[in-house]
Amino acid sequence: MTNRKGGLSKVFDYFCNEDPFAEGLSPCPGCPLELALRLLGKILGSQDLVMTGTPSCSNPVMTGQNVGAWHRLTAYCTLMTGAAANATGLSRQYRRSGQDATVVCFNGDGCAADIGFQALSGAAERGENFIYVCYDNEGYMNTGVQRSGTTPIGAKTATTPVGPKQRGKSTRRKNLPLLMAMHRIPYAATATLSHLEDFAKKLLKAKEKKNEGLAYIHLFAPCPTGWGVPTHQAIEVCRNAVRTNYFPLWEAEKGIFTLTHQVKKPKPIMEYTRLIKKYNHLKEDELERIQEEVDYEYEFLRHLTEFRKCVATKHQTAGE
Amino acid sequence: MIEVRFHGRGGQGSVVASRILANAFVRENKFGSAFPMFGFERRGAPVTAYGRFDDEPVLEKTQIYYPDCLIVLDSSQRDSPRVYEGLKPNGILILNSTMGPKDPHENLALVAMADATRIAVEEIGLPAPNTGMLGVFAAATGWIKLASILAGLEDYFDGSRLEGNRRCVQRGFEETKSMRL
Amino acid sequence: MNAHARLLGCGKKGMLNMEGTEFNKTKIKVITGNSAAAHGAMLCRPEVLALYPITPQTEVVEEISGFYASGELDAEVVEVEGENSAMNIITAASAAGARAFTATSSYGLVYMYDALLQAAGYRVPIVMVNVNRETPGITAVSSGQQDMISTRDSGWIQIITSSCQEILDSIIMAYRLAEDFDIQVPVMVNYDGFYLSYLAEKVEVPCRADVDGFLAPLKDQPQRPILKPGEPMGFGTHGILEGYLELRYKHSTALERAKVKFDEIDKAFERHFGRSYGGQIDTYRTADADMVLVASGSLSGTAQKVIDLKRDQGLKIGLIRLRMFRPFPRERLIETLRGKKAIGVIDRSICFGWNSGPIYVELRALSPEIGYIPMMSFIDGIANMDVSVANIERMVRILQSASEGDSYQKVTWIGMEEE
Incomplete structure (x- = not known):
């Protein structure tokens, strides 16, 4: 990939294709979902791209309804339970009939972490040849902001409200990208929209690795409407999620973890939560609890990245 | 139509025996059907299987209430009244034992026996009396040729197991002890 | 044929x-x-x-x-x-x-x-x-x-x-x-x-x-x-x-x-x-039958045996084997059943809310075309219950008595009848 000149950000170097999406898509103002989809199209190209998705915020964008469509892509719309199974069916038939295809299963966290997790885990175990992108907005946004398995502790949603007896969600989020990496699939990675070059690289890597088995990308995608974020600040929320280690950027190839973006001096979680209304109610002790969660998860991940050394040593020993 | 009821226990091969017999009848240009009735599958549980054999296609797909012949693979059931339920007059008992029933059922006309478990242990190293019992069936009833059963085995076994089971059938046939009542 | x-x-x-x-x-x-x-x-x-x-x-x-x-x-x-x-x-x-x-x-x-x-x-x-x-x-x-x-x-x-x-x-x-x-x-x-x-x-x-x-x-x-x-x-x-x-x-x-x-x-x-199954429905001795049993699945063969038995006894009875349940073979059922005196339907399932068999309920919907004749639902064969020759003979007896004008009960759960 050659660098362009003229002061453009490097992510443009990855835009090898036309944007397959029309102008004026239907997501809410400021929604990073639109950006994510356009990037995906421009980076992966529409030549062999087959998109599949479920009822969600992405659905009207990807499929349109009845007559309209806002893209020039092959798209298959399906149910949340079997999203990964549908991608399996498509990719198997393309493999069998010798058609080049990059099947991308593009779903929200409700599908990936909750109702469609079984099919996703099954596809990972079987080594199906497609890319699964979960855009994580930490809840069921399309149905009006209810909690999901990835809604973090303390977050206020329509089903985890704040009152005298409840203070937002009382349990911690499911660490889905980690769960997927633990399947030791060829490629699992996290990405977000403040670090586009990182996302672009990971998409291309996923496209390559999906020939060996399932490639999974967990895309952190704040929902301005559901979280109470000003429409111009969604990307800022992404950036602060990374800077606070709330959402570290990493990748894992067959269970070998690497941090793709080192945060030298992590900021306190407050720097992230203060931008988001769903955390408005949090008191100091509650913020501390969230900080503990973040610290634990990051430390866990850091230990995983060190595991590489153990494996390397073992292999060397075996070689001797 | 000949109706045969098999009584055994899970692991003895009653179901396979019923199928081999159906296979043998079909090899003689006749018709046969066989099916088992059991609950959850496990070794040691009582198993009942049904076989119907006829010159015409067998239409009934029901259990057998009035058998012409009983094949009892599990000798511990030899005196169980349940086994003899509905047995037709001139009934035949094919029994895996060296010892007949203590008090034979009134409708029994013929009891044919062989120690099919011992034969199986000697020939295939497994206590599976099913194929040996088919040899006894052929010898005692004359309803089916020994050769048809021997030929049918190859749809269910191969290699040394096939050879072993052939010997089981052959020995069951030769070692049959019949007793007219 | x-x-x-x-x-x-x-x-x-x-x-x-x-x-x-x-x-x-x-x-x-x-x-x-x-x-x-x-x-x-x-x-x-x-x-x-x-x-x-x-x-x-x-x-x-x-x-x-x-x-x-x-x-x-x-x-x-x-x-x-x-x-x-x-x-x-x-x-x-x-x-x-x-x-x-x-x-x-x-x-x-x-x-x-x-x-x-x-x-x-x-x-x-x-x-x-x-x-x-x-x-x-x-x-x-x-x-x-x-x-x-x-x-x-x-x-x-x-x-x-x-x-x-x-x-x-x-x-x-x-x-x-x-x-x-x-x-x-x-x-x-x-x-x-x-x-x-x-x-x-x-x-x-x-x-x-x-x-x-x-x-x-x-x-x-x-x-x-x-x-x-x-x-x-x-x-x-x-x-x-x-x-x-x-x-x-x-x-x-x-x-x-x-x-x-x-x-x-x-x-x-x-x-x-060289094999035929009749398409949507398979009929057996229905042409001159007064009574018809409607069955489906594995019990049909047993029912056919019973039809032969009853025919030998002089009963004018036939059998329809339903091969297609959806779409429902309305036209061919009407054609076969029009003018009959009594119909018995054997169901291996239940239409809850109707307390009868589902195929029976569907056939009842054809009454305007078939004619308002005795139509009976027999529920049998669920839960591994064996649909035996004896059971089907019992159904035929009930059917026969209804066809002769006796009062009858619309739904019979075989095995649950009051003695």
Whole structure:
């Protein structure tokens, strides 16, 4: 990939294709979902791209309804339970009939972490040849902001409200990208929209690795409407999620973890939560609890990245 | 139509025996059907299987209430009244034992026996009396040729197991002890 | 056709032929209903299969896995993690152009319910075997058609078979029906768990050349829409207002067309293989009958035996074997049943809320055309209860007394009657 000149950000170097999406898509103002989809199209190209998705915020964008469509892509719309199974069916038939295809299963966290997790885990175990992108907005946004398995502790949603007896969600989020990496699939990675070059690289890597088995990308995608974020600040929320280690950027190839973006001096979680209304109610002790969660998860991940050394040593020993 | 009821226990091969017999009848240009009735599958549980054999296609797909012949693979059931339920007059008992029933059922006309478990242990190293019992069936009833059963085995076994089971059938046939009542 | 000479769902006579797996040689085998289903599926050369085991269907997936391992089946076989995924996989594979297959039973069928409705809504021409089993709770590992009945209004075509040969043959016919350009609706081939799934009998396994030949006309029709990379198309995007209304209308009318089409396919099958099952319904000694029993599935053969017994006793009775439950063969049933004196319907499932059998309820809806004659529902054979000759004789006695003008009870649960 050659660098362009003229002061453009490097992510443009990855835009090898036309944007397959029309102008004026239907997501809410400021929604990073639109950006994510356009990037995906421009980076992966529409030549062999087959998109599949479920009822969600992405659905009207990807499929349109009845007559309209806002893209020039092959798209298959399906149910949340079997999203990964549908991608399996498509990719198997393309493999069998010798058609080049990059099947991308593009779903929200409700599908990936909750109702469609079984099919996703099954596809990972079987080594199906497609890319699964979960855009994580930490809840069921399309149905009006209810909690999901990835809604973090303390977050206020329509089903985890704040009152005298409840203070937002009382349990911690499911660490889905980690769960997927633990399947030791060829490629699992996290990405977000403040670090586009990182996302672009990971998409291309996923496209390559999906020939060996399932490639999974967990895309952190704040929902301005559901979280109470000003429409111009969604990307800022992404950036602060990374800077606070709330959402570290990493990748894992067959269970070998690497941090793709080192945060030298992590900021306190407050720097992230203060931008988001769903955390408005949090008191100091509650913020501390969230900080503990973040610290634990990051430390866990850091230990995983060190595991590489153990494996390397073992292999060397075996070689001797 | 000949109706045969098999009584055994899970692991003895009653179901396979019923199928081999159906296979043998079909090899003689006749018709046969066989099916088992059991609950959850496990070794040691009582198993009942049904076989119907006829010159015409067998239409009934029901259990057998009035058998012409009983094949009892599990000798511990030899005196169980349940086994003899509905047995037709001139009934035949094919029994895996060296010892007949203590008090034979009134409708029994013929009891044919062989120690099919011992034969199986000697020939295939497994206590599976099913194929040996088919040899006894052929010898005692004359309803089916020994050769048809021997030929049918190859749809269910191969290699040394096939050879072993052939010997089981052959020995069951030769070692049959019949007793007219 | 001479009804008396006809044997419902039975093959021709033939000797076992044990020579190798030749391309153009029909083989006689003694196999179970499950094995027949696996053979039928394999012979149709499905391209994508999703397999998940459940009693009493397990043998189907085992045998298909065996065909794959031996090289007899050249396909993508997905050992899936549940039935819901199985249905989703074959739906999507079919949308991408594959001939696809799966098999299930009971809770497996119910577990794929959302995907089952989607498959019908997407009009994918897939074929699925459903081995009928009860559904009231986990311990109900027993026979019954309640699983199929629960998916009655899913928009699938539902075929009920009653012998091992018919299972194999019906799967081949099912692909002809599902993939017909005028139909394009998924087909479910049903057979009774336990009483057929584990029953071994003589089956004529057609050779590949014959099955290829029978399915060949499918290649000569216009191409259905297929989802391909690089050819932008949205699949499954309908959902509201006119677009959806039109889709539902077309789906419903396709099912109407499927009835006559199934009769035609049955005739074509007879020309090709020498076996016929009557299409939507199979009739036995109905022409001059005063009373008619309506049955389906494995109990039909036993019912046929009873008809012969009763005919010998001078009773004018006949049998209709329902082969197609969805679409419901209204026209042919009316034609056969008009002018009869009494009708008895044997159901292996329950229509809750009507306290009667579902097939019975459907037949009652034909009363204006058939005539308001005694029509009785017999519920039998659920929960592995054996539908014996004696049970069917009991039904005939009740039917006979009603046809003679005696008062009668509309619904009889065999085994639950008050003495």
